[in-house]
Amino acid sequence: MENSNNPQLNKLSPDQGAENKSPVINDIPSVSKLPAEIEKHKFWENPTFLFVCMGILTIIAMLSTYFIAQKYDNPMVVIASISLVTGIITLVGGMTIKTIDELATTNRMKTEFVSIASHQLRTPLSIIKWYVEFLSKKEIQKNFTDKEIKYIKTINDSNQRMIKLVNDLLDISRIENGRMQIKLEKTNFVELCQNIIKENQPIAELKKIKISFKYDPSIPLILADPKRIGIAMDNLITNAVKYIQSDKGQGQISIEISNKNKNIIFNISDNGVGIPAGDQKKIFKKFFRANNTMRLQTSGTGLGLFIAKAIIESHKGSIWFVSKENEGTTFYFTLPLGKK
Ligand SMILES: Nc1ncnc2c1ncn2[C@@H]1O[C@H](COP(=O)(O)OP(=O)(O)OP(=O)(O)O)[C@@H](O)[C@H]1O
Ligand SMILES: [Mg+2]
Known part of the structure:
Protein backbone atom coordinates (compact mmCIF):
# COMPACT_ATOMS: atom_id res chain seq x y z
CA MET A 1 0.00 0.00 0.00
CA ASP A 27 -21.93 -16.52 17.81
CA ILE A 28 -23.96 -14.19 15.58
CA PRO A 29 -27.14 -13.61 17.66
CA SER A 30 -25.33 -13.17 20.97
CA VAL A 31 -22.82 -10.76 19.46
CA SER A 32 -25.48 -8.24 18.73
CA LYS A 33 -26.87 -8.58 22.25
CA LEU A 34 -23.44 -8.15 23.78
CA PRO A 35 -23.07 -4.35 24.07
CA ALA A 36 -26.42 -3.99 25.84
CA GLU A 37 -25.74 -6.94 28.13
CA ILE A 38 -22.34 -5.52 29.10
CA GLU A 39 -23.93 -2.17 29.86
CA LYS A 40 -26.78 -3.71 31.83
CA HIS A 41 -24.94 -6.17 34.04
CA LYS A 42 -21.31 -6.37 34.99
CA PHE A 43 -20.69 -9.84 36.47
CA TRP A 44 -20.58 -8.49 40.03
CA GLU A 45 -24.01 -6.93 39.44
CA ASN A 46 -25.48 -10.32 38.60
CA PRO A 47 -28.24 -11.30 41.13
CA THR A 48 -26.88 -14.89 41.49
CA PHE A 49 -23.41 -13.54 42.28
CA LEU A 50 -24.95 -11.17 44.86
CA PHE A 51 -26.98 -13.95 46.48
CA VAL A 52 -23.84 -16.12 46.83
CA CYS A 53 -21.94 -13.17 48.38
CA MET A 54 -24.84 -12.48 50.76
CA GLY A 55 -24.88 -16.14 51.79
CA ILE A 56 -21.14 -16.18 52.47
CA LEU A 57 -21.38 -12.90 54.43
CA THR A 58 -24.31 -14.25 56.49
CA ILE A 59 -22.36 -17.42 57.38
CA ILE A 60 -19.28 -15.38 58.35
CA ALA A 61 -21.47 -13.05 60.46
CA MET A 62 -23.23 -15.98 62.17
CA LEU A 63 -19.94 -17.75 62.97
CA SER A 64 -18.31 -14.62 64.38
CA THR A 65 -21.35 -13.76 66.54
CA TYR A 66 -21.46 -17.41 67.72
CA PHE A 67 -17.81 -17.30 68.83
CA ILE A 68 -18.19 -13.88 70.43
CA ALA A 69 -21.32 -15.00 72.30
CA GLN A 70 -19.58 -18.20 73.45
CA LYS A 71 -16.84 -16.11 74.89
CA TYR A 72 -19.37 -14.05 76.86
CA ASP A 73 -21.57 -17.10 77.58
CA ASN A 74 -24.93 -15.41 76.84
CA PRO A 75 -27.38 -17.17 74.41
CA MET A 76 -29.65 -14.08 74.05
CA VAL A 77 -26.72 -12.05 72.70
CA VAL A 78 -26.10 -14.81 70.10
CA ILE A 79 -29.72 -14.84 68.85
CA ALA A 80 -30.05 -11.05 68.85
CA SER A 81 -26.74 -10.53 67.00
CA ILE A 82 -27.46 -13.21 64.38
CA SER A 83 -30.93 -11.79 63.65
CA LEU A 84 -29.61 -8.23 63.44
CA VAL A 85 -26.69 -9.04 61.11
CA THR A 86 -28.78 -11.34 58.87
CA GLY A 87 -31.53 -8.71 58.68
CA ILE A 88 -29.11 -5.95 57.66
CA ILE A 89 -27.42 -8.12 54.99
CA THR A 90 -30.78 -9.25 53.52
CA LEU A 91 -32.07 -5.66 53.45
CA VAL A 92 -28.96 -4.28 51.69
CA GLY A 93 -28.87 -7.23 49.25
CA GLY A 94 -32.57 -6.91 48.44
CA MET A 95 -32.26 -3.17 47.80
CA THR A 96 -29.24 -3.70 45.52
CA ILE A 97 -31.03 -6.37 43.46
CA LYS A 98 -34.14 -4.15 43.17
CA THR A 99 -31.99 -1.23 41.96
CA ILE A 100 -30.26 -3.40 39.34
CA ASP A 101 -33.61 -4.66 38.13
CA GLU A 102 -34.99 -1.12 37.89
CA LEU A 103 -31.88 0.02 36.00
CA ALA A 104 -32.24 -2.86 33.54
CA THR A 105 -35.92 -1.96 32.98
CA THR A 106 -35.05 1.73 32.50
CA ASN A 107 -32.33 0.77 30.02
CA ARG A 108 -34.77 -1.40 28.06
CA MET A 109 -37.36 1.41 28.05
CA LYS A 110 -34.71 3.90 26.87
CA THR A 111 -33.72 1.62 23.96
CA GLU A 112 -37.41 1.11 23.05
CA PHE A 113 -38.02 4.87 23.20
CA VAL A 114 -35.03 5.64 20.93
CA SER A 115 -36.24 2.98 18.52
CA ILE A 116 -39.85 4.28 18.36
CA ALA A 117 -38.80 7.96 18.19
CA SER A 118 -36.33 7.22 15.35
CA HIS A 119 -39.00 5.33 13.43
CA GLN A 120 -41.47 8.18 13.82
CA LEU A 121 -38.86 10.71 12.66
CA ARG A 122 -38.20 8.81 9.44
CA THR A 123 -41.53 9.74 7.80
CA PRO A 124 -41.32 13.55 8.14
CA LEU A 125 -37.63 13.44 7.19
CA SER A 126 -38.44 11.48 4.03
CA ILE A 127 -41.10 14.03 3.10
CA ILE A 128 -38.62 16.91 3.56
CA LYS A 129 -36.08 14.96 1.48
CA TRP A 130 -38.62 14.47 -1.31
CA TYR A 131 -39.51 18.19 -1.48
CA VAL A 132 -35.88 19.33 -1.22
CA GLU A 133 -34.91 16.98 -4.05
CA PHE A 134 -37.75 18.45 -6.10
CA LEU A 135 -36.58 22.00 -5.33
CA SER A 136 -32.99 21.05 -6.22
CA LYS A 137 -33.89 20.18 -9.81
CA LYS A 138 -32.23 22.43 -12.38
CA GLU A 139 -35.48 23.32 -14.18
CA ILE A 140 -37.05 24.41 -10.88
CA GLN A 141 -33.97 26.28 -9.67
CA LYS A 142 -33.77 28.48 -12.78
CA ASN A 143 -36.48 30.68 -11.19
CA PHE A 144 -34.59 31.00 -7.88
CA THR A 145 -32.05 33.57 -6.74
CA ASP A 146 -28.53 32.49 -5.67
CA LYS A 147 -29.49 33.06 -2.05
CA GLU A 148 -32.53 30.79 -2.36
CA ILE A 149 -30.43 28.05 -4.01
CA LYS A 150 -27.96 28.32 -1.13
CA TYR A 151 -30.76 28.01 1.43
CA ILE A 152 -32.12 24.89 -0.28
CA LYS A 153 -28.65 23.33 -0.22
CA THR A 154 -28.33 24.07 3.50
CA ILE A 155 -31.75 22.49 4.17
CA ASN A 156 -30.68 19.46 2.11
CA ASP A 157 -27.35 19.04 3.97
CA SER A 158 -29.01 19.34 7.38
CA ASN A 159 -31.76 16.91 6.39
CA GLN A 160 -29.18 14.37 5.15
CA ARG A 161 -27.36 14.65 8.48
CA MET A 162 -30.61 14.08 10.37
CA ILE A 163 -31.47 11.04 8.21
CA LYS A 164 -28.02 9.57 8.93
CA LEU A 165 -28.42 10.18 12.66
CA VAL A 166 -31.88 8.60 12.73
CA ASN A 167 -30.61 5.56 10.78
CA ASP A 168 -27.64 5.26 13.14
CA LEU A 169 -29.92 5.41 16.20
CA LEU A 170 -32.15 2.74 14.70
CA ASP A 171 -29.11 0.55 14.06
CA ILE A 172 -27.91 1.09 17.64
CA SER A 173 -31.27 0.04 19.12
CA ARG A 174 -31.30 -3.03 16.82
CA ILE A 175 -27.79 -3.93 18.01
CA GLU A 176 -28.75 -3.40 21.67
CA ASN A 177 -31.94 -5.43 21.37
CA GLY A 178 -30.14 -8.23 19.54
CA ARG A 179 -32.39 -7.59 16.55
CA MET A 180 -29.77 -6.67 13.96
CA GLN A 181 -30.59 -8.99 11.09
N1 LIG B 1 -9.71 8.11 10.11
C1 LIG B 1 -9.76 8.74 11.28
N2 LIG B 1 -8.84 9.69 11.58
C2 LIG B 1 -8.86 10.34 12.77
N3 LIG B 1 -9.77 10.11 13.73
C3 LIG B 1 -10.71 9.19 13.49
C4 LIG B 1 -10.75 8.45 12.26
N4 LIG B 1 -11.79 7.59 12.32
C5 LIG B 1 -12.36 7.78 13.52
N5 LIG B 1 -11.74 8.74 14.22
C6 LIG B 1 -12.05 9.19 15.58
O1 LIG B 1 -12.96 8.27 16.14
C7 LIG B 1 -14.15 8.93 16.57
C8 LIG B 1 -15.33 8.00 16.43
O2 LIG B 1 -15.58 7.76 15.06
P1 LIG B 1 -17.07 7.46 14.59
O3 LIG B 1 -17.06 7.20 13.15
O4 LIG B 1 -17.61 6.42 15.50
O5 LIG B 1 -17.87 8.78 14.95
P2 LIG B 1 -17.92 10.19 14.21
O6 LIG B 1 -17.19 10.15 12.92
O7 LIG B 1 -17.47 11.20 15.21
O8 LIG B 1 -19.48 10.40 13.98
P3 LIG B 1 -20.46 9.52 13.07
O9 LIG B 1 -21.36 8.85 14.05
O10 LIG B 1 -21.17 10.54 12.24
O11 LIG B 1 -19.64 8.57 12.28
C9 LIG B 1 -14.23 10.17 15.71
O12 LIG B 1 -14.99 11.19 16.31
C10 LIG B 1 -12.75 10.55 15.61
O13 LIG B 1 -12.37 11.23 16.77
MG1 LIG C 1 -17.73 8.53 11.54
Whole structure:
Protein backbone atom coordinates (compact mmCIF):
# COMPACT_ATOMS: atom_id res chain seq x y z
CA MET A 1 0.00 0.00 0.00
CA GLU A 2 1.41 3.36 -0.96
CA ASN A 3 0.90 6.53 1.01
CA SER A 4 3.44 8.91 -0.46
CA ASN A 5 2.60 11.81 1.86
CA ASN A 6 2.82 9.69 4.92
CA PRO A 7 5.88 7.45 4.95
CA GLN A 8 5.59 6.88 8.70
CA LEU A 9 2.15 5.37 8.30
CA ASN A 10 3.31 3.03 5.55
CA LYS A 11 5.74 1.48 7.99
CA LEU A 12 2.96 0.47 10.35
CA SER A 13 1.93 -3.15 9.98
CA PRO A 14 -1.44 -4.67 10.90
CA ASP A 15 0.19 -6.42 13.86
CA GLN A 16 1.24 -3.14 15.42
CA GLY A 17 -2.43 -2.44 15.94
CA ALA A 18 -2.92 -5.64 17.91
CA GLU A 19 -3.67 -3.77 21.11
CA ASN A 20 -6.54 -2.04 19.34
CA LYS A 21 -7.85 -5.27 17.90
CA SER A 22 -11.38 -6.18 18.87
CA PRO A 23 -11.94 -9.73 20.07
CA VAL A 24 -13.59 -12.04 17.52
CA ILE A 25 -16.88 -13.33 18.82
CA ASN A 26 -18.30 -16.20 16.85
CA ASP A 27 -21.93 -16.52 17.81
CA ILE A 28 -23.96 -14.19 15.58
CA PRO A 29 -27.14 -13.61 17.66
CA SER A 30 -25.33 -13.17 20.97
CA VAL A 31 -22.82 -10.76 19.46
CA SER A 32 -25.48 -8.24 18.73
CA LYS A 33 -26.87 -8.58 22.25
CA LEU A 34 -23.44 -8.15 23.78
CA PRO A 35 -23.07 -4.35 24.07
CA ALA A 36 -26.42 -3.99 25.84
CA GLU A 37 -25.74 -6.94 28.13
CA ILE A 38 -22.34 -5.52 29.10
CA GLU A 39 -23.93 -2.17 29.86
CA LYS A 40 -26.78 -3.71 31.83
CA HIS A 41 -24.94 -6.17 34.04
CA LYS A 42 -21.31 -6.37 34.99
CA PHE A 43 -20.69 -9.84 36.47
CA TRP A 44 -20.58 -8.49 40.03
CA GLU A 45 -24.01 -6.93 39.44
CA ASN A 46 -25.48 -10.32 38.60
CA PRO A 47 -28.24 -11.30 41.13
CA THR A 48 -26.88 -14.89 41.49
CA PHE A 49 -23.41 -13.54 42.28
CA LEU A 50 -24.95 -11.17 44.86
CA PHE A 51 -26.98 -13.95 46.48
CA VAL A 52 -23.84 -16.12 46.83
CA CYS A 53 -21.94 -13.17 48.38
CA MET A 54 -24.84 -12.48 50.76
CA GLY A 55 -24.88 -16.14 51.79
CA ILE A 56 -21.14 -16.18 52.47
CA LEU A 57 -21.38 -12.90 54.43
CA THR A 58 -24.31 -14.25 56.49
CA ILE A 59 -22.36 -17.42 57.38
CA ILE A 60 -19.28 -15.38 58.35
CA ALA A 61 -21.47 -13.05 60.46
CA MET A 62 -23.23 -15.98 62.17
CA LEU A 63 -19.94 -17.75 62.97
CA SER A 64 -18.31 -14.62 64.38
CA THR A 65 -21.35 -13.76 66.54
CA TYR A 66 -21.46 -17.41 67.72
CA PHE A 67 -17.81 -17.30 68.83
CA ILE A 68 -18.19 -13.88 70.43
CA ALA A 69 -21.32 -15.00 72.30
CA GLN A 70 -19.58 -18.20 73.45
CA LYS A 71 -16.84 -16.11 74.89
CA TYR A 72 -19.37 -14.05 76.86
CA ASP A 73 -21.57 -17.10 77.58
CA ASN A 74 -24.93 -15.41 76.84
CA PRO A 75 -27.38 -17.17 74.41
CA MET A 76 -29.65 -14.08 74.05
CA VAL A 77 -26.72 -12.05 72.70
CA VAL A 78 -26.10 -14.81 70.10
CA ILE A 79 -29.72 -14.84 68.85
CA ALA A 80 -30.05 -11.05 68.85
CA SER A 81 -26.74 -10.53 67.00
CA ILE A 82 -27.46 -13.21 64.38
CA SER A 83 -30.93 -11.79 63.65
CA LEU A 84 -29.61 -8.23 63.44
CA VAL A 85 -26.69 -9.04 61.11
CA THR A 86 -28.78 -11.34 58.87
CA GLY A 87 -31.53 -8.71 58.68
CA ILE A 88 -29.11 -5.95 57.66
CA ILE A 89 -27.42 -8.12 54.99
CA THR A 90 -30.78 -9.25 53.52
CA LEU A 91 -32.07 -5.66 53.45
CA VAL A 92 -28.96 -4.28 51.69
CA GLY A 93 -28.87 -7.23 49.25
CA GLY A 94 -32.57 -6.91 48.44
CA MET A 95 -32.26 -3.17 47.80
CA THR A 96 -29.24 -3.70 45.52
CA ILE A 97 -31.03 -6.37 43.46
CA LYS A 98 -34.14 -4.15 43.17
CA THR A 99 -31.99 -1.23 41.96
CA ILE A 100 -30.26 -3.40 39.34
CA ASP A 101 -33.61 -4.66 38.13
CA GLU A 102 -34.99 -1.12 37.89
CA LEU A 103 -31.88 0.02 36.00
CA ALA A 104 -32.24 -2.86 33.54
CA THR A 105 -35.92 -1.96 32.98
CA THR A 106 -35.05 1.73 32.50
CA ASN A 107 -32.33 0.77 30.02
CA ARG A 108 -34.77 -1.40 28.06
CA MET A 109 -37.36 1.41 28.05
CA LYS A 110 -34.71 3.90 26.87
CA THR A 111 -33.72 1.62 23.96
CA GLU A 112 -37.41 1.11 23.05
CA PHE A 113 -38.02 4.87 23.20
CA VAL A 114 -35.03 5.64 20.93
CA SER A 115 -36.24 2.98 18.52
CA ILE A 116 -39.85 4.28 18.36
CA ALA A 117 -38.80 7.96 18.19
CA SER A 118 -36.33 7.22 15.35
CA HIS A 119 -39.00 5.33 13.43
CA GLN A 120 -41.47 8.18 13.82
CA LEU A 121 -38.86 10.71 12.66
CA ARG A 122 -38.20 8.81 9.44
CA THR A 123 -41.53 9.74 7.80
CA PRO A 124 -41.32 13.55 8.14
CA LEU A 125 -37.63 13.44 7.19
CA SER A 126 -38.44 11.48 4.03
CA ILE A 127 -41.10 14.03 3.10
CA ILE A 128 -38.62 16.91 3.56
CA LYS A 129 -36.08 14.96 1.48
CA TRP A 130 -38.62 14.47 -1.31
CA TYR A 131 -39.51 18.19 -1.48
CA VAL A 132 -35.88 19.33 -1.22
CA GLU A 133 -34.91 16.98 -4.05
CA PHE A 134 -37.75 18.45 -6.10
CA LEU A 135 -36.58 22.00 -5.33
CA SER A 136 -32.99 21.05 -6.22
CA LYS A 137 -33.89 20.18 -9.81
CA LYS A 138 -32.23 22.43 -12.38
CA GLU A 139 -35.48 23.32 -14.18
CA ILE A 140 -37.05 24.41 -10.88
CA GLN A 141 -33.97 26.28 -9.67
CA LYS A 142 -33.77 28.48 -12.78
CA ASN A 143 -36.48 30.68 -11.19
CA PHE A 144 -34.59 31.00 -7.88
CA THR A 145 -32.05 33.57 -6.74
CA ASP A 146 -28.53 32.49 -5.67
CA LYS A 147 -29.49 33.06 -2.05
CA GLU A 148 -32.53 30.79 -2.36
CA ILE A 149 -30.43 28.05 -4.01
CA LYS A 150 -27.96 28.32 -1.13
CA TYR A 151 -30.76 28.01 1.43
CA ILE A 152 -32.12 24.89 -0.28
CA LYS A 153 -28.65 23.33 -0.22
CA THR A 154 -28.33 24.07 3.50
CA ILE A 155 -31.75 22.49 4.17
CA ASN A 156 -30.68 19.46 2.11
CA ASP A 157 -27.35 19.04 3.97
CA SER A 158 -29.01 19.34 7.38
CA ASN A 159 -31.76 16.91 6.39
CA GLN A 160 -29.18 14.37 5.15
CA ARG A 161 -27.36 14.65 8.48
CA MET A 162 -30.61 14.08 10.37
CA ILE A 163 -31.47 11.04 8.21
CA LYS A 164 -28.02 9.57 8.93
CA LEU A 165 -28.42 10.18 12.66
CA VAL A 166 -31.88 8.60 12.73
CA ASN A 167 -30.61 5.56 10.78
CA ASP A 168 -27.64 5.26 13.14
CA LEU A 169 -29.92 5.41 16.20
CA LEU A 170 -32.15 2.74 14.70
CA ASP A 171 -29.11 0.55 14.06
CA ILE A 172 -27.91 1.09 17.64
CA SER A 173 -31.27 0.04 19.12
CA ARG A 174 -31.30 -3.03 16.82
CA ILE A 175 -27.79 -3.93 18.01
CA GLU A 176 -28.75 -3.40 21.67
CA ASN A 177 -31.94 -5.43 21.37
CA GLY A 178 -30.14 -8.23 19.54
CA ARG A 179 -32.39 -7.59 16.55
CA MET A 180 -29.77 -6.67 13.96
CA GLN A 181 -30.59 -8.99 11.09
CA ILE A 182 -27.85 -10.23 8.82
CA LYS A 183 -29.08 -11.39 5.41
CA LEU A 184 -26.21 -13.38 3.93
CA GLU A 185 -25.87 -13.53 0.16
CA LYS A 186 -23.10 -14.06 -2.37
CA THR A 187 -21.44 -10.67 -2.48
CA ASN A 188 -18.93 -9.12 -4.83
CA PHE A 189 -16.85 -7.37 -2.21
CA VAL A 190 -14.66 -5.45 -4.67
CA GLU A 191 -17.66 -4.07 -6.57
CA LEU A 192 -19.33 -3.09 -3.30
CA CYS A 193 -16.21 -1.20 -2.26
CA GLN A 194 -15.93 0.55 -5.65
CA ASN A 195 -19.54 1.78 -5.35
CA ILE A 196 -18.96 3.17 -1.89
CA ILE A 197 -15.77 4.93 -2.97
CA LYS A 198 -17.77 6.47 -5.84
CA GLU A 199 -20.39 7.78 -3.38
CA ASN A 200 -17.66 9.43 -1.28
CA GLN A 201 -15.80 10.84 -4.28
CA PRO A 202 -17.66 14.21 -4.53
CA ILE A 203 -16.77 15.25 -0.94
CA ALA A 204 -13.21 13.95 -1.39
CA GLU A 205 -12.89 16.05 -4.56
CA LEU A 206 -14.20 19.12 -2.76
CA LYS A 207 -11.37 18.62 -0.23
CA LYS A 208 -8.92 17.78 -3.06
CA ILE A 209 -8.25 14.37 -1.54
CA LYS A 210 -6.84 11.64 -3.78
CA ILE A 211 -8.30 8.16 -3.27
CA SER A 212 -6.34 5.18 -4.57
CA PHE A 213 -7.82 1.68 -4.69
CA LYS A 214 -5.95 -1.62 -5.07
CA TYR A 215 -7.34 -5.13 -4.91
CA ASP A 216 -6.34 -8.71 -5.43
CA PRO A 217 -8.19 -9.85 -8.61
CA SER A 218 -8.46 -13.41 -7.25
CA ILE A 219 -10.91 -12.38 -4.51
CA PRO A 220 -13.95 -14.67 -4.78
CA LEU A 221 -17.58 -13.86 -4.00
CA ILE A 222 -18.17 -13.97 -0.25
CA LEU A 223 -21.20 -14.75 1.87
CA ALA A 224 -22.08 -11.46 3.54
CA ASP A 225 -24.87 -8.95 4.02
CA PRO A 226 -23.92 -6.36 1.37
CA LYS A 227 -26.13 -3.65 2.87
CA ARG A 228 -24.59 -3.96 6.33
CA ILE A 229 -20.99 -4.45 5.15
CA GLY A 230 -21.55 -1.42 2.91
CA ILE A 231 -22.53 0.62 5.99
CA ALA A 232 -19.36 -0.47 7.84
CA MET A 233 -17.15 0.30 4.84
CA ASP A 234 -18.88 3.65 4.28
CA ASN A 235 -18.30 4.63 7.93
CA LEU A 236 -14.56 3.99 7.53
CA ILE A 237 -14.29 5.81 4.19
CA THR A 238 -16.37 8.78 5.41
CA ASN A 239 -14.13 9.03 8.48
CA ALA A 240 -10.96 9.00 6.37
CA VAL A 241 -12.34 11.82 4.19
CA LYS A 242 -13.73 13.77 7.16
CA TYR A 243 -10.61 13.60 9.32
CA ILE A 244 -8.17 14.88 6.69
CA GLN A 245 -7.60 18.61 6.96
CA SER A 246 -7.51 19.97 3.44
CA ASP A 247 -5.40 22.98 4.47
CA LYS A 248 -2.53 20.71 5.65
CA GLY A 249 -1.15 19.60 2.26
CA GLN A 250 -2.29 16.95 -0.19
CA GLY A 251 -4.89 14.64 1.33
CA GLN A 252 -4.35 10.99 0.47
CA ILE A 253 -6.47 7.90 1.09
CA SER A 254 -5.33 4.40 0.08
CA ILE A 255 -7.78 1.53 0.12
CA GLU A 256 -6.67 -2.04 -0.40
CA ILE A 257 -8.45 -5.39 -0.40
CA SER A 258 -6.37 -8.54 -0.14
CA ASN A 259 -6.99 -12.21 0.35
CA LYS A 260 -4.99 -13.99 3.06
CA ASN A 261 -5.41 -17.12 5.20
CA LYS A 262 -9.05 -17.69 4.17
CA ASN A 263 -9.88 -14.09 5.08
CA ILE A 264 -10.57 -10.97 3.11
CA ILE A 265 -8.58 -8.08 4.54
CA PHE A 266 -9.84 -4.55 3.93
CA ASN A 267 -7.60 -1.66 4.87
CA ILE A 268 -7.97 2.06 4.53
CA SER A 269 -5.11 4.40 5.21
CA ASP A 270 -5.30 8.20 5.46
CA ASN A 271 -2.87 11.01 6.21
CA GLY A 272 -5.37 12.88 8.36
CA VAL A 273 -5.35 14.17 11.92
CA GLY A 274 -4.81 10.72 13.49
CA ILE A 275 -6.16 9.50 16.82
CA PRO A 276 -4.37 10.64 20.01
CA ALA A 277 -2.75 7.72 21.89
CA GLY A 278 -4.80 8.47 25.02
CA ASP A 279 -8.10 8.15 23.13
CA GLN A 280 -7.35 4.99 21.17
CA LYS A 281 -8.79 2.51 23.71
CA LYS A 282 -12.19 4.23 23.66
CA ILE A 283 -12.58 4.73 19.92
CA PHE A 284 -15.13 1.93 19.34
CA LYS A 285 -17.32 3.07 22.24
CA LYS A 286 -20.77 4.48 21.51
CA PHE A 287 -20.84 8.33 21.27
CA PHE A 288 -17.07 8.62 21.81
CA ARG A 289 -15.20 11.25 19.79
CA ALA A 290 -11.47 11.93 20.17
CA ASN A 291 -10.31 15.24 21.61
CA ASN A 292 -8.48 16.44 18.50
CA THR A 293 -11.51 15.94 16.24
CA MET A 294 -13.75 17.73 18.75
CA ARG A 295 -11.31 20.66 18.68
CA LEU A 296 -11.53 20.75 14.87
CA GLN A 297 -15.30 21.08 15.17
CA THR A 298 -16.02 18.35 12.64
CA SER A 299 -19.59 17.13 12.68
CA GLY A 300 -20.31 13.64 14.01
CA THR A 301 -22.00 11.68 16.73
CA GLY A 302 -19.46 8.98 17.56
CA LEU A 303 -21.72 6.15 16.41
CA GLY A 304 -20.12 5.08 13.09
CA LEU A 305 -17.33 2.90 14.51
CA PHE A 306 -19.55 1.30 17.15
CA ILE A 307 -21.95 0.24 14.38
CA ALA A 308 -19.10 -0.86 12.05
CA LYS A 309 -17.62 -3.05 14.81
CA ALA A 310 -20.98 -4.72 15.55
CA ILE A 311 -21.51 -5.39 11.81
CA ILE A 312 -18.03 -6.84 11.23
CA GLU A 313 -18.20 -9.02 14.35
CA SER A 314 -21.65 -10.27 13.42
CA HIS A 315 -19.95 -11.58 10.24
CA LYS A 316 -17.35 -13.34 12.42
CA GLY A 317 -14.74 -10.79 11.37
CA SER A 318 -12.53 -8.48 13.32
CA ILE A 319 -11.76 -4.74 13.15
CA TRP A 320 -8.79 -2.74 14.45
CA PHE A 321 -6.61 0.23 13.62
CA VAL A 322 -3.15 1.76 13.80
CA SER A 323 -2.90 5.51 14.25
CA LYS A 324 -0.53 8.33 15.11
CA GLU A 325 -1.72 11.82 15.90
CA ASN A 326 -0.90 14.33 13.14
CA GLU A 327 0.34 11.53 10.84
CA GLY A 328 -2.65 9.43 9.94
CA THR A 329 -4.70 6.35 10.56
CA THR A 330 -5.11 2.90 9.04
CA PHE A 331 -8.25 0.90 9.78
CA TYR A 332 -8.35 -2.82 9.03
CA PHE A 333 -11.12 -5.35 9.01
CA THR A 334 -11.22 -9.00 8.08
CA LEU A 335 -14.08 -11.17 6.90
CA PRO A 336 -13.82 -14.94 6.71
CA LEU A 337 -14.18 -16.26 3.16
CA GLY A 338 -16.31 -19.20 4.34
CA LYS A 339 -18.27 -21.26 1.82
CA LYS A 340 -19.06 -19.67 -1.52
N1 LIG B 1 -9.71 8.11 10.11
C1 LIG B 1 -9.76 8.74 11.28
N2 LIG B 1 -8.84 9.69 11.58
C2 LIG B 1 -8.86 10.34 12.77
N3 LIG B 1 -9.77 10.11 13.73
C3 LIG B 1 -10.71 9.19 13.49
C4 LIG B 1 -10.75 8.45 12.26
N4 LIG B 1 -11.79 7.59 12.32
C5 LIG B 1 -12.36 7.78 13.52
N5 LIG B 1 -11.74 8.74 14.22
C6 LIG B 1 -12.05 9.19 15.58
O1 LIG B 1 -12.96 8.27 16.14
C7 LIG B 1 -14.15 8.93 16.57
C8 LIG B 1 -15.33 8.00 16.43
O2 LIG B 1 -15.58 7.76 15.06
P1 LIG B 1 -17.07 7.46 14.59
O3 LIG B 1 -17.06 7.20 13.15
O4 LIG B 1 -17.61 6.42 15.50
O5 LIG B 1 -17.87 8.78 14.95
P2 LIG B 1 -17.92 10.19 14.21
O6 LIG B 1 -17.19 10.15 12.92
O7 LIG B 1 -17.47 11.20 15.21
O8 LIG B 1 -19.48 10.40 13.98
P3 LIG B 1 -20.46 9.52 13.07
O9 LIG B 1 -21.36 8.85 14.05
O10 LIG B 1 -21.17 10.54 12.24
O11 LIG B 1 -19.64 8.57 12.28
C9 LIG B 1 -14.23 10.17 15.71
O12 LIG B 1 -14.99 11.19 16.31
C10 LIG B 1 -12.75 10.55 15.61
O13 LIG B 1 -12.37 11.23 16.77
MG1 LIG C 1 -17.73 8.53 11.54
